[in-house]
Every structure is written in structure tokens, then in C-alpha cells.
Amino acid sequence: MTAKLDPKLKYDEALEQLQEIVHLLERKEINIDDLAGKVKQAKLLVEFCREKLDSTEEEINKIINPNDGEEKPF
Amino acid sequence: MTAKLDPKLKYDEALEQLQEIVHLLERKEINIDDLAGKVKQAKLLVEFCREKLDSTEEEINKIINPNDGEEKPF
Amino acid sequence: MTAKLDPKLKYDEALEQLQEIVHLLERKEINIDDLAGKVKQAKLLVEFCREKLDSTEEEINKIINPNDGEEKPF
Amino acid sequence: MTAKLDPKLKYDEALEQLQEIVHLLERKEINIDDLAGKVKQAKLLVEFCREKLDSTEEEINKIINPNDGEEKPF
Amino acid sequence: MTAKLDPKLKYDEALEQLQEIVHLLERKEINIDDLAGKVKQAKLLVEFCREKLDSTEEEINKIINPNDGEEKPF
Amino acid sequence: MTAKLDPKLKYDEALEQLQEIVHLLERKEINIDDLAGKVKQAKLLVEFCREKLDSTEEEINKIINPNDGEEKPF
Amino acid sequence: MEEKKNIFTLSALNQSLERFIRDNFALKSYWVIAEITKAQEKNGHHYLELADSKDGKRVAEMSANMWFSTFNRVNNQLNGELPTIFKHGNKVLVNVRIEFHSIYGLKLNILDVDPTITYGELERKKKETIERLKKEGLYNLQQELKLPAIIKKVALIGSVNTSGYRDFLTELMENRIFTNFKVKEFSVSVQGDRATKQVVNAIHEAQEYNVDVIVIVRGGGSKMDLNVFNAYEIAKSIAESRIPVITGIGHETDDVVADLVANKYEITPTAVAKFLYVRAGVFRNELQSAFDSILKMAQQLIASNKDEFTHTSKYLVHYTQNIIRENNNLIKDCVHQLHIGVTELIESEKSKLDLSLSRVGNNAKNIIALKKSTELNARLDMVHMLSMNNIERNKIGLNNLAELLMLLNPEELLKKGYTISTINNIDVINYEGELDGAELKTLSSEYLITSKITEVKKHE
Numbered sequence: 001m002t003a004k005l006d007p008k009l010k011y012d013e014a015l016e017q018l019q020e021i022v023h024l025l026e027r028k029e030i031n032i033d034d035l036a037g038k039v040k041q042a043k044l045l046v047e048f049c050r051e052k053l054d055s056t057e058e059e060i061n062k063i064i065n066p067n068d069g070e071e072k073p074f
Numbered sequence: 075m076t077a078k079l080d081p082k083l084k085y086d087e088a089l090e091q092l093q094e095i096v097h098l099l100e101r102k103e104i105n106i107d108d109l110a111g112k113v114k115q116a117k118l119l120v121e122f123c124r125e126k127l128d129s130t131e132e133e134i135n136k137i138i139n140p141n142d143g144e145e146k147p148f
Numbered sequence: 149m150t151a152k153l154d155p156k157l158k159y160d161e162a163l164e165q166l167q168e169i170v171h172l173l174e175r176k177e178i179n180i181d182d183l184a185g186k187v188k189q190a191k192l193l194v195e196f197c198r199e200k201l202d203s204t205e206e207e208i209n210k211i212i213n214p215n216d217g218e219e220k221p222f
Numbered sequence: 223m224t225a226k227l228d229p230k231l232k233y234d235e236a237l238e239q240l241q242e243i244v245h246l247l248e249r250k251e252i253n254i255d256d257l258a259g260k261v262k263q264a265k266l267l268v269e270f271c272r273e274k275l276d277s278t279e280e281e282i283n284k285i286i287n288p289n290d291g292e293e294k295p296f
Numbered sequence: 297m298t299a300k301l302d303p304k305l306k307y308d309e310a311l312e313q314l315q316e317i318v319h320l321l322e323r324k325e326i327n328i329d330d331l332a333g334k335v336k337q338a339k340l341l342v343e344f345c346r347e348k349l350d351s352t353e354e355e356i357n358k359i360i361n362p363n364d365g366e367e368k369p370f
Numbered sequence: 371m372t373a374k375l376d377p378k379l380k381y382d383e384a385l386e387q388l389q390e391i392v393h394l395l396e397r398k399e400i401n402i403d404d405l406a407g408k409v410k411q412a413k414l415l416v417e418f419c420r421e422k423l424d425s426t427e428e429e430i431n432k433i434i435n436p437n438d439g440e441e442k443p444f
Numbered sequence: 445m446e447e448k449k450n451i452f453t454l455s456a457l458n459q460s461l462e463r464f465i466r467d468n469f470a471l472k473s474y475w476v477i478a479e480i481t482k483a484q485e486k487n488g489h490h491y492l493e494l495a496d497s498k499d500g501k502r503v504a505e506m507s508a509n510m511w512f513s514t515f516n517r518v519n520n521q522l523n524g525e526l527p528t529i530f531k532h533g534n535k536v537l538v539n540v541r542i543e544f545h546s547i548y549g550l551k552l553n554i555l556d557v558d559p560t561i562t563y564g565e566l567e568r569k570k571k572e573t574i575e576r577l578k579k580e581g582l583y584n585l586q587q588e589l590k591l592p593a594i595i596k597k598v599a600l601i602g603s604v605n606t607s608g609y610r611d612f613l614t615e616l617m618e619n620r621i622f623t624n625f626k627v628k629e630f631s632v633s634v635q636g637d638r639a640t641k642q643v644v645n646a647i648h649e650a651q652e653y654n655v656d657v658i659v660i661v662r663g664g665g666s667k668m669d670l671n672v673f674n675a676y677e678i679a680k681s682i683a684e685s686r687i688p689v690i691t692g693i694g695h696e697t698d699d700v701v702a703d704l705v706a707n708k709y710e711i712t713p714t715a716v717a718k719f720l721y722v723r724a725g726v727f728r729n730e731l732q733s734a735f736d737s738i739l740k741m742a743q744q745l746i747a748s749n750k751d752e753f754t755h756t757s758k759y760l761v762h763y764t765q766n767i768i769r770e771n772n773n774l775i776k777d778c779v780h781q782l783h784i785g786v787t788e789l790i791e792s793e794k795s796k797l798d799l800s801l802s803r804v805g806n807n808a809k810n811i812i813a814l815k816k817s818t819e820l821n822a823r824l825d826m827v828h829m830l831s832m833n834n835i836e837r838n839k840i841g842l843n844n845l846a847e848l849l850m851l852l853n854p855e856e857l858l859k860k861g862y863t864i865s866t867i868n869n870i871d872v873i874n875y876e877g878e879l880d881g882a883e884l885k886t887l888s889s890e891y892l893i894t895s896k897i898t899e900v901k902k903h904e
Contacts, residue, residue, distance in 0.1 A: 011106040011838075018845055025852035031869045032887045039853050046846045052106060053842065057835045059110040063117045064828045085180040092823050099830030106838055109831055116827040120820045126180060127820070131812045133184040137191045138805035159254040166800050173807035180815060183808050190804040194797045200254060201797075205790050207258045211265045212783060233328040237771075240778050247785025254793055257786065264782050271775050274328060279768050281332040285339045286761055307402040318756055321763035328771060331764065338760050346753060348402060353746045355406035359413045360739055381593035381727070388734045395741035402749060409742050416735045423594055423624065423728060430597050430628040430653050 005044050011052045018045035079118055085126045092119040153192055159200045166193040227266050233274045240267040301340050307348045314341040381422055384415045458546035465544040473541045473555055478506070483530045488512035490530055494538075494552070508540060510554035518557050528668025529562045532637070537561035566671055573676045573701050582683035586707040589688045592656050593727050595720050599650035599658040599687070601630045601643060608663025608694055608713040615717035622724035628653050634662045639672045647681040647689070657688050657720075660702065661713035664694035673700035682706055692716035858889040867897075 005014070021042040024030045030038060079088070095116045098104050104112055153162070169190045172178050178186060227236070243264045246252045252260055301310070317338045320326050326334055391412050394400045400408060452460075478494035485491070489512050496504040510518075510530075519526035529536060537560070540552035577583040598616070602609040617623050630650060632642035643660065650658050660682070662673065672678070673693050679701045682689045688707035692715060693700055703709035710716045854864050865872040865886045872884065879900045886893040 015838075015842070015845075018842075018849075022845055022848050022852065025849070028871045028874070029869070032864060032866050032885050032892065035854065035864075035887065039849070039855060042849050046842060046849065049842050050839070053835050053839050056106055056110050057832070060113045060828065060831045060835070063110065063114050064824065089819065089823075092820075092827075096823055096826050096830065099827060099834065102834065102837075104834065106834065109834055113827055113831050116824060120824045123180075123820050124816065127812045127816055130180055130184045131809060134187045134805060134808045134812075137184070137188050138801065163796075163800075166797070166804075170800050170803050170807070173804055173811065176807075176811055176814075178811065180812070183811060187804055187808050190801060194801045197254075197797050198794065201790050201793055204254060204258050205786075208261045208786050211258070211261050212779075212786075233771075237774065237778075240775075244778050244781045244785060247782060247789060250789055250792065252789065254789075257789065261782065261786060264778075268775055268779055268782075271771070275768055275771055275775070278328055278332050282335045282764055282768070285332070285336050286764075314756060318759050318763065321760065321767065324763075324767055324770070326767065328767070331767060335760065335764055342753060342757055342760075345402075346750075349746055349749055349753070352402055352406045353743070356409050356739065356742050356746070359406075359409050382590070385593055385727070385730060385734070388731065388738070392734050392737055392741075395738060395745065398745070400745070402745070405742055405745060409738060412735055412738045416731050419594075419727070419731050423596075423622075423724065426624075430599075430626050430655055432652050433654055 005041075005048050009048065011049055011056075014045045014048045014052070018042055018049065021045070079122050083122065085123055088119045088122050088126070092116055092123070095119070153196050157196065159197055162193045162196050162200070166190055166197070169193070227270050231270065233271060236267045236270050236274070240264055240271065243267075301344050305344065307345055310341045310345050310348075314338055314345065317341070379418065381419050384419050388412055388415045388419075455546060458544075462544045462546055465542060465550075469542045473539050475537060475558070476540050476552070477535065477537050477561060478504075480530060480532055480534050480536055481505075483532055485527075485530075488515065490515055490554075492530060492554070494536075506550070506552055507548075508538065508552035508554050510557075514555060522557065522559055523666060525559060525666045525668045526557060528635075528666065528671060529557060529559055531668075534562050535565040563667065566667070566674070570674045570701055573674060573679060574704065576676060577679055577683065577701070577705060580680075582680055583705055585683040586685070586689055586705055589686070589707055591688050591707060591723075594724055595656040596625055596724070597653075597655040597657075598625055598627045598720065599630060599653055599655040600627050600661065601632055601646040601650065601658060602661040602713070603634045604629070604631045606634065606663045608661050608692070611663070612659070612661045612692065612713035612717050615714045616720060619718070619721045622721040622728070624724075625720070628655060635665070635669055635672060640675045640677050643672070644677050644681045647678075647685055651686060655687060657690055657707075658685060659690050659692060659713075659716050659720075660706070661692040661716065662694060663713065670694075670700055673702035675701070678702050679705045690716050690719070854887070855889075858887060861889070863888045 021038050024038065025042075095112050098112065169186050172186065243260050246260070317334050320334065391408050394408065476494070478496055480492050481495045482493035483490065490510040492508045492510070494506050494508050495502050515526065522529070537558040538552075538554045539556035539558075540554055543551050543553050545551060574583065600609075600612065602612070613627065616625055616627070628650070630646035632646050633639045634643070647658060647660075660673075662670065670693060673691075682691075682702055683705045691700075691703050691706040691709040692711075692713040693703060693709070694712050699709070708719070710719055854862075858864070863886050865884050867875045867877065867879070867882045867884055875882075879897050882897050884895050884897050886895065
């Protein structure tokens with residue numbers, strides 16, 4: 001159930017899944033059977049999103065400042 | 075998405091596209107997934123414009139100072 | 149855009165066109181895409197005028213000093 | 223413009239016309255397009271005046287020293 | 297202008313006319329176009345007066361030495 | 371002008387006329403045109419007087435009819 | 445008249461008178477003034493008739509004589525003037541002795557003569573004569589005649605054998621200046637009683653000759669000698685002469701009347717001759733010098749006119765050349781200015797062009813620089829910033845979710861020993877169905893327990 005996330009997963013979808021899980025938890029509409037799996041997935045999703053954000057940030061910084069660290073500002 | 079720009083693109087069109095991206099960003103109408111791509115595109119557009127400006131400048135310099143480097147100032 | 153100038157162009161007209169370009173540029177009412185073209189045209193106009201001046205000068209020198217080298221200035 | 227001068231032209235008139243051209247030039251009230259023409263006309267006027275002066279001088283010399291070489295000045 | 301002088305012209309009149317011409321020339325109140333004519337007239341007047349003086353002198357010399365070569369009668 | 375002198379001219383008158391000519395010349399009240407004539411006249415007057423002085427005078431005679439109405443010769 | 449007649453002979457009477465006169469007057473003399481009415485000389489003796497007149501009437505007469513020896517003595521004392529003093533009409537002051545001769549009667553014997561009265565009388569008469577001449581309009585008549593410029597024919601009146609006469613002719617004919625004279629001589633006596641008449645006649649006669657001038661000469665003489673030329677008659681005929689009269693009467697002091705009325709007078713005959721030839725010489729010189737100066741001035745006039753011509757001609761040439769030269773310079777200036785004007789015009793146009801082109805270039809570069817700095821960089825920064833904002837915003841959202849997840853995560857409760865129980869996947873707390881007999885699932889940290897509800901008690 002809480003297999004690895006599909007690497008093609010989009011950030012928005014991941015976020016949606018995450019929010020779905022959070023809502024389930026809030027509404028306690030969660031199946032005890034699935035609970036651990038859901039939490040696990042939620043954690044995965046959080047990490048996924050975080051990574052996505054981080055990588056995006058990094059990528060953007062790289063795009064904008066391709067030679068960051070070097071002296072040339074641009 | 076961020077394919078190479080059409081070399082026939084005009085500076086003003088490129089600038090408009092860039093502006094469009096700015097507006098998208100301002101209106102937050104952009105996905106995180108698309109964000110880096112848009113930024114890349116923006117960067118490309120900027121580079122495109124810059125090159126355009128550089129080449130125009132160079133061209134102008136060539137026009138105005140055809141024998142630059144020689145002693146003759148004009 | 150920067151086709152060869154009409155050889156029948158008058159000096160004053162050329163000068164006017166040149167001035168027009170100067171004003172356009174001063175008012176920054178110009179596309180980057182057109183900029184080099186305008187500069188080229190300005191350059192052409194200047195060269196046209198200069199040639200016109202040179203040829204006029206030469207003509208005048210011929211008139212004034214028909215036998216250049218002789219002592220008589222006229 | 224620079225048609226041959228009227229042979230009936232008087233010296234004084236020619237001189238006046240010449241000076242008019244000189245003044246136009248001094249006040250830079252002359253088109254480059256017209257310049258060569260004006261100069262040509264000035265040249266014609268100068269030649270006209272100079273010939274008139276030379277012929278007058280020669281005529282006067284003949285009158286004054288009909289047998290050049292003799293001592294009598296008149 | 298420089299027609300032959302009236303043979304009835306008196307010496308004093310001729311002298312007056314001559315001086316008039318000299319004054320015109322002195323005050324530069326003369327056209328180049330008229331200059332040669334005036335000089336010619338002056339020349340005629342000078343010759344006229346000079347002849348008149350010479351003939352008068354000769355006449356007086358004849359009166360003084362009626363038989364030139366002989367001894368002065370008194 | 372210089373017609374022969376009146377044989378009845380008196381010495382005194384002759385001398386007077388001569389001195390009149392001297393005064394004319396002294397005051398330069400004489401035309402070049404009249405000069406030779408006047409000199410000629412002077413010459414005649416002088417000769418007239420000289421002849422009178424040097425001529426062998428006729429004997430002193432009785433005047434035949436002293437009151438005859440004729441003029442006394444001297 | 446009946447008286448007794450006492451009769452004497454004439455001789456007795458005369459003898460008585462003679463005696464009486466001699467007794468009373470022989471030693472006496474008297475100075476007497478009288479007029480000579482008659483004068484005679486015989487054998488050296490002088491016989492005078494003296495008279496006195498009053499208002500034109502004769503009031504006294506007496507004869508007088510002067511003997512030869514007395515006359516000579518007195519005449520010597522008076523420098524020989526005496527004969528001229530003893531002239532008819534003269535007033536004399538004489539020293540006389542009264543004598544009576546029985547035959548010749550009463551007579552005055554002249555012993556001495558005082559000439560002063562006579563001289564004074566001469567002067568008086570001379571003045572009278574002058575006055576008369578003036579009154580009659582004769583005095584200045586001669587001055588109205590003009591002396592001819594050349595005097596060649598001369599009527600000469602004088603006494604042929606006198607030295608004055610000879611001097612005149614010699615001077616006239618033997619000078620070095622002018623001798624071409626002709627002289628008609630009129631010989632007259634210049635003294636004595638006939639002189640006046642002869643001179644007058646000669647003047648009259650000379651009028652009828654073709655002469656230029658009448659010359660009257662008289663050599664030197666005493667006052668009384670020359671008195672003849674004070675005569676009214678001579679003066680009148682001189683004045684009335686139609687021919688100019690020149691006198692040459694030798695005298696030292698006073699002029700005679702003849703001099704005064706003559707056209708001209710000289711003090712000696714020689715001087716008259718000199719006057720005549722000098723006048724001719726002067727005339728000749730005047731002629732010559734007048735003619736010379738005429739010739740000289742005529743030549744000067746011509747020379748100065750010629751000079752003037754030379755000047756005029758020079759000026760003519762000079763001024764003409766000036767005009768031509770000036771005009772040549774003017775043209776040269778025009779050409780020069782033309783050259784300068786053209787060059788300046790072209791240069792200014794060229795620099796205008798250069799300026800325009802550099803303005804084009806600079807403006808173009810400015811535009812480019814502006815675009816680079818503002819348009820492009822600003823936009824790229826904007827993109828960057830907005831992107832980062834987006835990411836940041838997402839990160840915050842994600843963190844919130846993560847925190848919420850953590851809060852909601854029951855695993856922590858389970859670890860602390862709590863359990864979760866659900867019936868039909870509904871939390872027991874919320875479950876509203878029939879509890880009894882329902883299948884209850886309980887989750888602990890370690891286990892998932894499924895159980896059947898067997899009892900339900902209400903919790904208090």
C-alpha cells in the first residue's frame with residue numbers, strides 16, 4: 001500500500017494526496033487498517049514535495065545564477 | 075516546454091513573453107512543477123533579448139565605428 | 149529597411165531624415181529590432197551627406213583652383 | 223543657375239552679386255545643394271570682374287603709355 | 297564719351313575738366329566701367345593743354361628771338 | 371587782337387598799355403589762350419616806343435596852321 | 445593985390461636959394477623912401493626920378509642922382525645888386541643930401557642905398573604876383589599839362605652867350621644816356637629892361653613850333669638879376685603856354701615866380717638837361733624792364749602750367765592705379781572670403797553630421813544599456829523573486845501540512861500506550877450504532893486487535 005511513490009507524481013497531485021490524507025486524519029475517517037500506511041504515505045508525500053520544492057529552488061537558482069559561487073553575479 | 079526559442083522571435087515578442095511569465099508568476103498561476111521550466115524560459119528569453127541587445131550593440135558599433143581599433147575615431 | 153538611398157536625394161532632405169532619426173532615438177521611440185536598422189540608415193545618410201559634401205568640396209576646389217599647383221589662387 | 227553671365231553686366235553689379243554670395247556664405251544662408259552652383263557663379267563673377275579690371279588696366283596703360291618705353295609718362 | 301575735344305575749347309575750360317576728372321578719381325567716385333573712358337578723356341585734355349602750352353611757348357620764343365641764331369636785338 | 375598799333379598812339383599810352391600787361395601777368399589774370407597775344411602786343415608796343423626813341427627826328431618846324439583845327443602831332 | 449613989387453633977377457634968387465640950402469642942408473643927410481619912376485645911367489652916373497604915391501595919385505616927386513664913384517663903392521658893398529635895385533618901379537631906401545643947382549634946380553644927391561626895403565618890396569610884389577596869378581586861374585595851368593614820356597624836341601629860351609645856356613646845350617648833347625634831341629633856340633636877353641618882353645615874346649613864338657617842351661634857362665645871378673623871372677608877364681605867358689615849360693633858372697635860395705608856374709623846374713640849366721635825358725633813359729629802361737618782366741612772367745606762367753600738368757598727369761596715373769589696385773584687392777578679398785566661407789560651411793556641415801551620427805550611436809547605446817539594465821535584469825529578478833516566493837509559499841504550506849500531519853498522527857499516542865478503537869471504521873466515540881455485538885477493532889502500538897463487543901456500559 002505505501003509503496004514507493006510514483007516518481008512521475010506531480011507536486012500538485014502529491015500535495016493533494018497529502019492534504020487528502022490530512023483531511024482523513026482530521027475527520028478520523030481513517031481506516032485503522034490503513035492508518036499506518038496512510039501516515040507513511042503522507043510522510044512520503046511530504047518528503048516528496050519538500051524535495052520537489054528544494055530541487056525546484058535549486059534548479060531555479062541554477063537557472064538564474066548558473067555560476068553561483070563564482071564571482072560573476074550574472 | 076522550454077525548447078530553444080525561435081530564432082525569428084522578435085525582441086519585443088520575447089520581452090512580451092517574459093512579461094507574460096512575470097504576470098503568471100504574479101498571479102500565482104503557475105505550478106511548482108512548471109515553475110523551473112518557466113524560469114528557464116524566462117532566462118532563455120532574457121538571454122535571447124540580451125544577445126539581441128548585444129548583437130544590436132555590436133552591429134551599431136560596427137556601423138558607427140567600422141574600423142574600431144584603428145586610430146581613426148570614426 | 150536600410151536599402152540604398154535614392155541617389156536623387158537632396159542633401160537637405162538627407163539631413164532632415166538624419167535629424168528625424170536623432171529625434172526618434174532621443175525620444176526612445178524605437179524598437180530594438182529597428183534600432184540597428186535606424187542606426188545603419190543614419191550612417192548611410194551621414195555617408196551620403198559626407199560624400200555629397202566631399203564631392204561639393206572637390207567641385208568647388210576645381211572651380212576655385214582649376215589649375216591646382218599654380219600660384220594664382222583663382 | 224550658373225548660366226553664362228550677361229555680357230552687358232556692369233562691373234559694379236557683378237561685384238555686388240559677388241559680395242552677396244560672400245555674405246550668404248558668411249551667414250551660412252546657403253544650401254549645400256546650391257553651394258557648388260553659387261561658387262561657380264561666384265567664380266564666373268570673379269573672372270568677369272578680373273577680366274574687366276585687366277582689360278581696363280591694359281586700356282589705360284595704352285592710353286597712358288601709347289609708346290611704351292618712351293620717357294614721357296603721359 | 298571720349299569724343300574728340302571741341303577745337304574751340306579754351307585752355308582754362310580744358311584744365312577745369314581735367315581737374316574735375318582728377319578729383320573724381322581721387323575721391324574714387326567713378327565706376328570701373330567708366331574708368332578707361334574718363335582716363336582717355338583726361339589724356340585728350342592733357343594733350344590738348346600741353347599742345348596749347350607748347351604752341352604758346354613757341355610763339356613766345358619766336359617773339360623773344362624772332363631770328364633765332366642772330367643776336368638778340370635788345 | 372594784336373593788330374598793328376595805331377600810329378597816333380602816344381608813348382605814354384604805349385607804356386601804360388605795356389604796364390597794364392605787366393600787371394595782368396603779375397596778378398595772373400591772364401589766360402594761357404590770351405598769353406601769346408598779349409606778349410605779341412607787348413612786343414609791338416616796345417618796338418613802337420623804341421622806334422620812336424631812336425628814330426632821327428624831323429627838324430623842328432613851324433606849325434603851319436597851329437589853330438587849323440587839326441591836331442597837333444605831339 | 446595992390447602991393448609994391450620987390451623985383452629980383454632969377455639968378456639972384458637962385459643964388460640966394462643955393463646959399464640958403466647949402467647953409468642949412470650941406471652937412472645934413474636924410475634917409476628917404478621913394479619909388480623909382482625913372483632910372484638912367486650916363487657915363488657911370490645914375491639919374492633917378494623918385495616919387496611918392498598915395499591912393500594911386502602921385503603926391504611927391506624929386507630927381508636924384510648918384511655919382512659914378514659913390515655908385516661903384518656902394519655897388520661893391522651890395523655885391524653888384526645896385527643896378528637891379530635902380531630899376532623902374534623899385535622902392536628904394538636911399539641916404540640923400542639936398543642940393544640946389546641954379547640951372548638944374550633942387551636935386552637929391554644919393555650917398556648910400558639900403559637894399560632891404562627894395563628886397564622886401566620885391567618879395568611883396570612877388571607875393572602879389574602869385575596871388576594875382578592864382579586869382580586869374582593861371583598859377584596851376586601848367587600842372588594840367590602832361591610831360592610827354594619822351595621829350596626829344598626842345599624849344600630853348602635863354603641868352604646865347606651865357607654860361608648857363610652853354611652848359612645846358614653841352615649837357616644835353618654830350619651825355620652818355622640819350623642825345624637824340626632837337627633844339628630850337630630862342631635867344632633873348634635875360635636881364636635889363638627888355639628881358640621881360642623878349643622872354644614873353646619867345647614863349648609866344650615857341651607855341652608855333654612842333655616842340656615837346658619849352659625850356660627857359662638862366663645862369664646864376666643875384667636876387668635882383670633874377671627878379672625878371674618874377675615878372676607877372678613872364679609868369680602869365682608860361683602859365684598860358686600850351687606846351688609844357690621847364691625852367692632852369694640858376695638860383696640858390698628863393699624860387700622865382702616863373703619856376704612856380706612852370707610845369708617843372710630845376711635849379712640849374714644843367715639839371716634841366718639832365719632831367720631830359722634821364723627821363724628818356726628811364727623811359728627806355730621802363731620799356732625794357734616791362735617787356736622783360738612780361739616775357740619772364742609769360743615763361744613762368746607756361747612753366748608753372750607745365751609743372752601743374754606733370755603733377756596732374758602723375759596724380760591721374762596714381763589715382764587710376766589706386767582704383768584698379770583697390771578693386772583687385774577687393775576681388776582678392778572676395779575670393780578669399782569665398783574660400784573661407786565655403787570651407788567653414790562644409791566643415792560645419794561635416795561636424796554637424798559627425799555630431800548627428802554620434803548622437804545616433806550614443807542614443808542607440810543608451811537605449812540598449814537602458815534595456816539591459818532595466819528591462820531585462822528587472823524582469824529576470826522579478827521572475828526569480830516571484831519564483832522564490834512561490835517556492836517559499838509552498839514550503840510554508842507544506843510545513844504546515846507536515847505539522848498538522850504530525851499532530852494528527854496517532855502513532856505517538858499509541859506509543860504512549862493509548863489505543864484507537866473503531867467500529868465499522870468509525871471511531872468508537874462517534875459511533876452511534878448498536879454497540880453490542882459489533883466488531884471492534886483496536887489499534888495499539890504493537891497490535892491491531894479485532895474483538896467483539898460484549899458489554900457496553902455507560903461511562904460516568
